Amino acid sequence: MSPLVIGLLAFLPLFAVGILLVGFRLPARLAMPAGFILSLWLTLFVWQIAPLQVIAASALGLVKAVELLLIVFGALLLLNTLEQSGGLQTIRRSFRQLNPDRRVQVIIIAWLFGSFIEGAAGFGSPAAVCVPLLVGLGFPAYAAVIVGMMIQSTPVSFGAVGTPILFGVKEGLGPLGADPELIHDIGMKVAMVHGLIGTWLPLALVCVMTRFFGQEKTWRQGLEVWPFAIFAGFAMTVPYFLVAWLLGPEFPSLVGGLVGLCVVVGVAHLGWLVPRGEPWDFKPRSEWPEDWKCILKVSEEEISGRPSAIMAWVPYLMVAILLVLSRLDELPLKSWLGFVSFKDESVFGTGVGISSKPLYLPGFLFVVVSLLTWWLHRIPAAKYAQAWKVSGKTLLSAAVVLFWAVPMVQLLINSGGGGQGFDSIPQTMATTVAGIAGSSWTCFSPWLGGLGASIAGSNTISNMTFAGFQYETAIAIGVAPTWMVALQAVGGAAGNMICIHNIVSASAVIGWVGREGQVIRFTLIPFAIYVSLSAAIVQGLLLLGFLS
Numbered sequence: 346m347s348p349l350v351i352g353l354l355a356f357l358p359l360f361a362v363g364i365l366l367v368g369f370r371l372p373a374r375l376a377m378p379a380g381f382i383l384s385l386w387l388t389l390f391v392w393q394i395a396p397l398q399v400i401a402a403s404a405l406g407l408v409k410a411v412e413l414l415l416i417v418f419g420a421l422l423l424l425n426t427l428e429q430s431g432g433l434q435t436i437r438r439s440f441r442q443l444n445p446d447r448r449v450q451v452i453i454i455a456w457l458f459g460s461f462i463e464g465a466a467g468f469g470s471p472a473a474v475c476v477p478l479l480v481g482l483g484f485p486a487y488a489a490v491i492v493g494m495m496i497q498s499t500p501v502s503f504g505a506v507g508t509p510i511l512f513g514v515k516e517g518l519g520p521l522g523a524d525p526e527l528i529h530d531i532g533m534k535v536a537m538v539h540g541l542i543g544t545w546l547p548l549a550l551v552c553v554m555t556r557f558f559g560q561e562k563t564w565r566q567g568l569e570v571w572p573f574a575i576f577a578g579f580a581m582t583v584p585y586f587l588v589a590w591l592l593g594p595e596f597p598s599l600v601g602g603l604v605g606l607c608v609v610v611g612v613a614h615l616g617w618l619v620p621r622g623e624p625w626d627f628k629p630r631s632e633w634p635e636d637w638k639c640i641l642k643v644s645e646e647e648i649s650g651r652p653s654a655i656m657a658w659v660p661y662l663m664v665a666i667l668l669v670l671s672r673l674d675e676l677p678l679k680s681w682l683g684f685v686s687f688k689d690e691s692v693f694g695t696g697v698g699i700s701s702k703p704l705y706l707p708g709f710l711f712v713v714v715s716l717l718t719w720w721l722h723r724i725p726a727a728k729y730a731q732a733w734k735v736s737g738k739t740l741l742s743a744a745v746v747l748f749w750a751v752p753m754v755q756l757l758i759n760s761g762g763g764g765q766g767f768d769s770i771p772q773t774m775a776t777t778v779a780g781i782a783g784s785s786w787t788c789f790s791p792w793l794g795g796l797g798a799s800i801a802g803s804n805t806i807s808n809m810t811f812a813g814f815q816y817e818t819a820i821a822i823g824v825a826p827t828w829m830v831a832l833q834a835v836g837g838a839a840g841n842m843i844c845i846h847n848i849v850s851a852s853a854v855i856g857w858v859g860r861e862g863q864v865i866r867f868t869l870i871p872f873a874i875y876v877s878l879s880a881a882i883v884q885g886l887l888l889l890g891f892l893s
Contacts, residue, residue: 419711431651640856
């Protein structure tokens with residue numbers, strides 16, 4: 346077979362899933378099994394991977410799926426715990442008192458609080474926290490999932506205390522990754538490109554809301570809030586870039602999100618820059634289309650003995666604090682949570698390694714905080730049991746999808762070294778596209794990063810897979826390699842917008858499942874704009890002779 350045919354075959358599972366989800370509008374529970382079966386056929390009979398390696402890769406996928414489900418369950422449980430205590434009602438009221446305008450609320454919760462949670466935990470946690478919070482405040486489920494996915498871009502490259510750069514890029518570059526100055530330089534360039542695009546993201550969020558979910562369906566109502574939106578963009582991206590420049594890749598998103606949150610909440614409280622006149626809101630709930638609704642019920646009934654505003658926010662503050670403390674190497678909490686672990690570096694002697702630290706996952710911390718909230722908010726045992734019951738029931742719909750999707754991904758990633766001697770399927774995709782693009786590869790580089798993240802469900806994995814390839818390709822076409830790796834990381838971050846894992850997780854938390862293709866059809870556009878802008882920025886710098 347020719348290299349071109351092999352390259353086209355490598356894309357087959359993704360094409361099939363995309364056509365089923367987006368073209369035929371099938372739910373992921375039907376599309377993902379088809380993708381898994383195609384991947385199985387491709388790895389066994391075309392790549393000729395040993396059956397034991399296929400089984401090991403599938404087992405790794407199942408372990409990763411369980412880890413994702415734990416994160417979803419923890420977020421669900423905390424939300425339902427607050428619903429039972431009346432804390433969610435108090436939070437809704439506190440936001441309305443701060444500013445009842447939905448455009449202001451989405452910027453504060455999705456953009457700023459979401460960026461902070463991404464910086465602390467990563468791995469889809471912002472959507473698991475922010476999407477249900479938005480729904481609890483009265484946002485349509487469809488709108489909440491869309492904005493929850495759109496913010497999975499700018500903060501992602503420095504999520505989980507810099508993991509996509511410090512681990513993904515570093516490991517992907519091999520021996521070159523041992524140079525801390527090189528990693529710092531790449532991180533700073535990633536922050537610069539993200540900052541130039543991300544500053545406009547809050548305005549994009551509100552424009553999307555008013556155009557597609559507003560009563561008048563107009564861009565104009567989104568643009569009306571531009572002073573507040575642009576200020577909120579800079580409030581996050583300025584400290585974000587400064588931290589990347591001065592301190593390195595660990596804390597840009599975390600510090601940027603936290604500083605931005607404090608500054609913007611203060612500005613909103615004082616009434617500065619916020620839109621005047623009648624607060625913007627969605628149409629009445631009774632007029633919502635069916636696909637705007639979800640299982641999660643928002644009760645407006647007054648709950649007796651509900652907690653104060655401070656006590657209602659304490660659980661989310663505890664989550665944020667525990668996530669930060671558990672990610673710092675200098676503190677013992679990280680090693681304590683990592684005490685319970687299992688690891689097999691070569692399952693069945695195949696070289697496919699499986700490891701897991703269940704207590705280190707954000708989902709476990711959500712469960713711990715839920716238990717503490719039960720005590721702090723003095724929730725009756727029967728009501729708290731109901732929170733567990735509802736959370737478990739909602740989780741089942743996500744499990745059906747993830748138990749097909751994640752093993753499929755691991756089959757593709759671990760497809761190297763087969764009887765045909767082909768590179769792994771993702772690496773074959775990259776080589777095929779680069780061969781077609783040639784010297785114009787700069788324009789395609791972030792698309793590869795995004796594709797990798799959408800397949801693997803992780804910017805970190807995408808960087809590990811393609812950073813070295815991007816570096817070598819840049820040298821071959823005469824472009825500064827650190828900028829090409831930066832484009833890889835930026836594209837990989839934006840790829841989270843169209844990642845089926847993240848969409849399923851965000852949807853499952855609110856019981857809004859079966860519409861994954863609908864979300865991807867929507868988020869494909871902001872994803873394409875984001876990666877195109879990043880390529881244009883670097884290409885412009887290249888033409889001006891500023892790349893070094």
